Each structure stands twice: as C-alpha cells, then as structure tokens.
Amino acid sequence: MIEARHLTVGYSSRSRNNPVLCDVSLTVPQGAVCAVIGPSGCGKSTLLKVIAGLIHPDQGSVLLDGSPVNPKKRKIGFMPQNYGLLPWKTVRENILLGCRMKGEITAATRREAERLCQCLGLEGLERRYPRELSGGQQQRVALARSFLLRPDVLLMDEPFSALDAITREEMQDVFLTLWKQRGTTTILVTHYVEEALYLGQTIVRMSADPGTVAEVIPNPLAGRTEMRMSQEFFARGRELRERIRAGGCHE
Numbered sequence: 001m002i003e004a005r006h007l008t009v010g011y012s013s014r015s016r017n018n019p020v021l022c023d024v025s026l027t028v029p030q031g032a033v034c035a036v037i038g039p040s041g042c043g044k045s046t047l048l049k050v051i052a053g054l055i056h057p058d059q060g061s062v063l064l065d066g067s068p069v070n071p072k073k074r075k076i077g078f079m080p081q082n083y084g085l086l087p088w089k090t091v092r093e094n095i096l097l098g099c100r101m102k103g104e105i106t107a108a109t110r111r112e113a114e115r116l117c118q119c120l121g122l123e124g125l126e127r128r129y130p131r132e133l134s135g136g137q138q139q140r141v142a143l144a145r146s147f148l149l150r151p152d153v154l155l156m157d158e159p160f161s162a163l164d165a166i167t168r169e170e171m172q173d174v175f176l177t178l179w180k181q182r183g184t185t186t187i188l189v190t191h192y193v194e195e196a197l198y199l200g201q202t203i204v205r206m207s208a209d210p211g212t213v214a215e216v217i218p219n220p221l222a223g224r225t226e227m228r229m230s231q232e233f234f235a236r237g238r239e240l241r242e243r244i245r246a247g248g249c250h251e
Contacts, residue, residue, distance in 0.1 A: 002028040002051060002153060002185060007060035009046055019210035020046050026204055026213060031183040033222065035190055035200025043211025044189040048155045051187065052078050064153060075102065077151035079159045083142040085130040091141050092126040098149040116144040120174060136167040140174065147178050154186040160195065172198055176223055193237050197221055198228060205243060
C-alpha cells in the first residue's frame with residue numbers, strides 16, 4: 001500500500017520559495033490502480049518523483065506498506081513520459097536493464113523476458129535499438145522492463161500521451177492485461193479523462209497553484225472493456241470534465 005501524508009514540496013529561487021505541492025495526501029491500496037489527473041504545473045510529476053524517493057519533500061512522508069520509501073530496499077518501477085529507454089542498448093538489453101541494476105539476471109529472468117516479448121508483440125525486435133521502433137513499440141519495451149522487474153510499486157508519468165489515439169487505446173489494454181496478471185500497485189498520471197476512467201479504480205483530481213488534491217473519486221468502471229462505449233461511461237466522462245473545468249483544470 002502507498003500512503004502519501006501531507007506532502008509539501010517547493011523550489012527555491014533567489015527571491016522566494018515557489019510551492020509545487022501543498023499538503024498532498026493520498027492512499028493507494030495494495031494491488032490497485034490510481035489515476036491522477038490535473039492541469040500542467042499542478043505537481044503531478046513531482047508527486048511521482050517524491051513517491052519514488054527521487055525527491056525529498058520539505059514536509060510530509062511517503063510510506064510503502066507502512067515503512068518509509070527506500071528505493072534501495074524496494075523495487076519501484078518508474079516510467080517517464082519519454083519511456084526512459086537507453087538509445088545505445090537493444091530492446092533485449094533495455095528490457096533486462098532494471099533487473100541487471102538490481103543484480104537479478106538469471107536464466108529464469110531471461111525466460112520471463114522472452115515470455116513478455118511474446119505477450120507484447122516484440123518477438124523478432126529484440127536486437128533492434130529504440131530509434132528503429134515505433135512509439136507504440138517503445139512503449140511496449142518500457143512496459144516489459146517494468147513488469148519484468150516485478151516492482152512493489154509502478155509509477156507511470158503520462159506514458160501513453162505521445163501515442164496516437166488508436167495506439168494509445170491498444171497500449172491501455174496491454175497494460176491492463178499485464179496488471180491483471182501481476183496485480184502491481186500503480187499510480188498513473190494522465191491528462192485524458194477517458195484514460196483515467198478506463199484505468200483508474202480511484203481517480204485523484206489535482207488543482208494547481210500550488211498543487212493540491214481537490215478530490216478523490218471512486219471509479220466502478222475501471223478495467224471494464226464492455227463499458228467503454230456505454231452511455232454510462234460517456235456520462236461519467238462528462239461529469240468528470242465538468243468537475244475539472246470547475247476546478248480550473250483544462251485538458
């Protein structure tokens with residue numbers, strides 16, 4: 001379980017301290033997916049970096065299963081917007097990178113990497129470099145690397161935003177397939193209402209100046225493919241958009 005308690009983060013300039021997050025608290029149960037949506041500049045990426053242990057908050061704390069977050073002791077998967085692939089390494093090397101950094105390369109790990117390549121449609125691409133892949137293929141490599149690590153927590157920073165609409169929907173389904181197999185506790189930052197509704201069992205709406213949690217919305221439609229084209233899905237999308245606009249957030 002992820003618990004963020006009263007997080008406050010600011011960046012100092014010569015003249016003053018610029019608050020990015022102010023008293024942000026949220027809880028994500030074990031094995032759940034939480035979608036975070038909000039305007040540019042509301043601190044969504046900063047929130048992920050604090051939870052990952054990459055940034056220390058000025059105030060507040062982050063607990064993973066009741067203990068302070070420690071990247072050296074816990075496996076934390078972090079997927080940035082640009083996928084985080086190393087351009088000088090092949091697909092296979094990029095997929096194995098997280099496990100290699102943890103010193104966990106075994107024969108079983110390599111077999112699991114091959115299975116993930118089959119599952120994600122990457123067979124035959126293992127010797128290619130990122131520049132030789134489409135955006136969707138690069139995203140699949142990043143997903144394979146994250147899930148091969150078997151992280152305690154997966155943090156995704158708008159991972160599908162650079163993809164076209166059709167590829168984005170396909171990658172959402174790929175993510176759900178892997179998540180259902182692994183049950184990885186996930187926080188997903190997105191600026192797409194439909195993506196938040198489709199993937200997030202809980203939706204956290206943030207507001208800006210400084211970044212705060214405006215509301216936490218339970219979402220019964222998460223992962224339900226059969227509901228994706230339903231009137232209820234569209235109605236909830238309109239309702240969420242209205243809440244976003246009322247809070248000063250524009251998609």
